[in-house]
Amino acid sequence: xxxxxxxxxxxxxxxGQITPTELCQKCLSLIKKTKFLNAYITVSEEVAxxxxxxxxxxxxxxxxxxxxxxxxxAVKDNFSTSxxxxxxxxxxxxxxxxxxxATVVQKLLDQGAVLMxxxxxxxxxxxxxxxxxxxxxxxNPWSYSKQYREKRxxxxxxxxxxxxxxxTGGSSGGSAAAVAAFTCFAALGxxxxxxxxxxxxxxxxxxxxxxxxxxxxxxxxxxxNSMDVPGILTRCVxxxxxxxxxxxxxxxxxxxxxxxxxxxxxLPTLTDVSKLCIGIPKEYLAPELSGEVRSFWSKAANxxxxxxxxxxxxxxxxxxxxxxxxxxxxxxxxxxxxxxxDGLEYGHRCDINVSTEAMYAATRREGxxxxxxxxxxxxxxxxxxxNYENYFxxxxxxxRLIANDFVKVFNSGxxxxxxxxxxxxxxxxxEFIKEDNxxxxxxxxIFTQAVNMAGLPAVxxxxxxxxxxxxxxxxFIGRAFCDQQLLKIAKWFEKQxxxxxxxxxxxxxxxxxxxxxxxxxxxxxxx
Amino acid sequence: xxxxxxxxxxxxxxxxxxxxTSKADPQGSGRVTAEVIEHxxxxxxxxxxxxxxxxxxxxAIAFADRLRAVDTDGVEPMESVLEDRCLYLRSDSVVEGxxxxxxxxxxxxxxxxxxxxxxxxxxxxxxDEQEPFSDN
Numbered sequence: 001x002x003x004x005x006x007x008x009x010x011x012x013x014x015x016g017q018i019t020p021t022e023l024c025q026k027c028l029s030l031i032k033k034t035k036f037l038n039a040y041i042t043v044s045e046e047v048a049x050x051x052x053x054x055x056x057x058x059x060x061x062x063x064x065x066x067x068x069x070x071x072x073x074a075v076k077d078n079f080s081t082s083x084x085x086x087x088x089x090x091x092x093x094x095x096x097x098x099x100x101x102a103t104v105v106q107k108l109l110d111q112g113a114v115l116m117x118x119x120x121x122x123x124x125x126x127x128x129x130x131x132x133x134x135x136x137x138x139x140n141p142w143s144y145s146k147q148y149r150e151k152r153x154x155x156x157x158x159x160x161x162x163x164x165x166x167x168t169g170g171s172s173g174g175s176a177a178a179v180a181a182f183t184c185f186a187a188l189g190x191x192x193x194x195x196x197x198x199x200x201x202x203x204x205x206x207x208x209x210x211x212x213x214x215x216x217x218x219x220x221x222x223x224x225n226s227m228d229v230p231g232i233l234t235r236c237v238x239x240x241x242x243x244x245x246x247x248x249x250x251x252x253x254x255x256x257x258x259x260x261x262x263x264x265x266x267l268p269t270l271t272d273v274s275k276l277c278i279g280i281p282k283e284y285l286a287p288e289l290s291g292e293v294r295s296f297w298s299k300a301a302n303x304x305x306x307x308x309x310x311x312x313x314x315x316x317x318x319x320x321x322x323x324x325x326x327x328x329x330x331x332x333x334x335x336x337x338x339x340x341x342d343g344l345e346y347g348h349r350c351d352i353n354v355s356t357e358a359m360y361a362a363t364r365r366e367g368x369x370x371x372x373x374x375x376x377x378x379x380x381x382x383x384x385x386x387n388y389e390n391y392f393x394x395x396x397x398x399x400r401l402i403a404n405d406f407v408k409v410f411n412s413g414x415x416x417x418x419x420x421x422x423x424x425x426x427x428x429x430x431e432f433i434k435e436d437n438x439x440x441x442x443x444x445x446i447f448t449q450a451v452n453m454a455g456l457p458a459v460x461x462x463x464x465x466x467x468x469x470x471x472x473x474x475x476f477i478g479r480a481f482c483d484q485q486l487l488k489i490a491k492w493f494e495k496q497x498x499x500x501x502x503x504x505x506x507x508x509x510x511x512x513x514x515x516x517x518x519x520x521x522x523x524x525x526x527x
Numbered sequence: 528x529x530x531x532x533x534x535x536x537x538x539x540x541x542x543x544x545x546x547x548t549s550k551a552d553p554q555g556s557g558r559v560t561a562e563v564i565e566h567x568x569x570x571x572x573x574x575x576x577x578x579x580x581x582x583x584x585x586x587a588i589a590f591a592d593r594l595r596a597v598d599t600d601g602v603e604p605m606e607s608v609l610e611d612r613c614l615y616l617r618s619d620s621v622v623e624g625x626x627x628x629x630x631x632x633x634x635x636x637x638x639x640x641x642x643x644x645x646x647x648x649x650x651x652x653x654x655d656e657q658e659p660f661s662d663n
Contacts, residue, residue, distance in 0.1 A: 255615060258614070318597070342572075374587070390595075396606065438590075
């Protein structure tokens, strides 16, 4: 049951094949079994069971709220959840309980979704590995998959069983791991530079970043106000579309959401791609791109071509500057956004009381980790009077050039761009931590963050397993506010590639036989 | 007792800042002088904490310097991707609130309905000051 898609489970709930409480308990027990992944910071067991009970009452009366009623979901821990601790994986907010729900969380709850818990992330969503949070790193479920372990046996290794575990990618690593390990059917992440798509690619799930302005950011603890969006992680594209339908729309509490009316939609199935024009940006053929990813990318392009689509090479000339531009704008906005954490009204507070300045300084030193502090200081440097013009304003100008690159390409008739999501598959943790956070982010965000600069929708779809048995994802980038069309194309592609289901046999063994799990696994993703 | 500990804590924190300059770093830009460090720490109210942090800032600046290579003559800065649209603020009417107690619960030091702050208008001690404050 846990391996099914959202739509299938929703149908099962409506038909009474399983009750919301049973479903919730299965997920809770799986969360306990997969605790070693460290995907969850807070598991809201009581709340979840209560919500499941209420959902069950509704189903009994035949008055379910919709496709999400009774469905277990998880939320990244930088979304405010009323009555549930929200920490952003930082010492600064340990023990902080928000008095309100983020709009997207409220929308999900209004639809009857069952909140399993808050997932782990990089501290304040800064990072590309989900390794730098105050609650420890998140482990990629694929480290424990049959597919990966079998390939490992072929290579000689003298290390202990668990020392070679892989990162999930970041910063929404906890959400991606939670979805990949079947502990929930959908999870919310946030995407500022690729933070939803990167872990989605590494964990073999679908990571969708909506257009900037489509989904409300109210309640999402901000990192970069001009680039943040809530992201959606699910096991298939159709599920992401269902969730998007519930979340999109104008929010009076977020003035950066557009006013255009948005209705929930059923994603139509595309059968004919011959009218599509797919763009392949040549600058994305980076020298560091792994041979395997390049070959999958190439195969995907050929697939579209063989089905009649027009596949052309396009140019986004300012691509090489986008990571630098992002670095300046991100640190500058971070410097401003982190200023609210002073220990007075909420969050951590130090013991020094000689003066407000000393108190703020010590509180912030104790509350933030090196990564956050480094970005605040860098941001403040770029915002100094003598540097403002040369760095901040300059970066804003370069941002326009980057956004214009995309506009030109889409205006020339391209419907969607096809690019890799990451340079390679998930790295082992011990490898990953050899370089510092900024270096890693600069490397890993290379394909994803230009999209945030331009505010476009993008989705990472898992394509195939690498030679090591690890998931590789490819990214589709769409026109602004053409999220539905983007998802339509992604859904078609997903059907063609038939990405294998992760085999976590030992974990799923709650009485069901192996053959039953295989049967379920073969049912999912085929519709 | 805690007052002494506090002062010692502050002093040890300030201690490393003394005689602290960014040494010529081959990857850095040499821009992070002692003055800049002090200035940034005061502005950000976040301390560097170590020589490594200074080196990291140097690298970050050197990285950002790559933007100079881009020709941006005649290009307007872009503040928001939604600049071509009308975005509206909601009307200034109170529709929710009345949750003072809930909000006060999140703060560490509260007296009645006030958040308690230490005395203000006392700037952080400069690098070379030995005794920052006398305690009351």
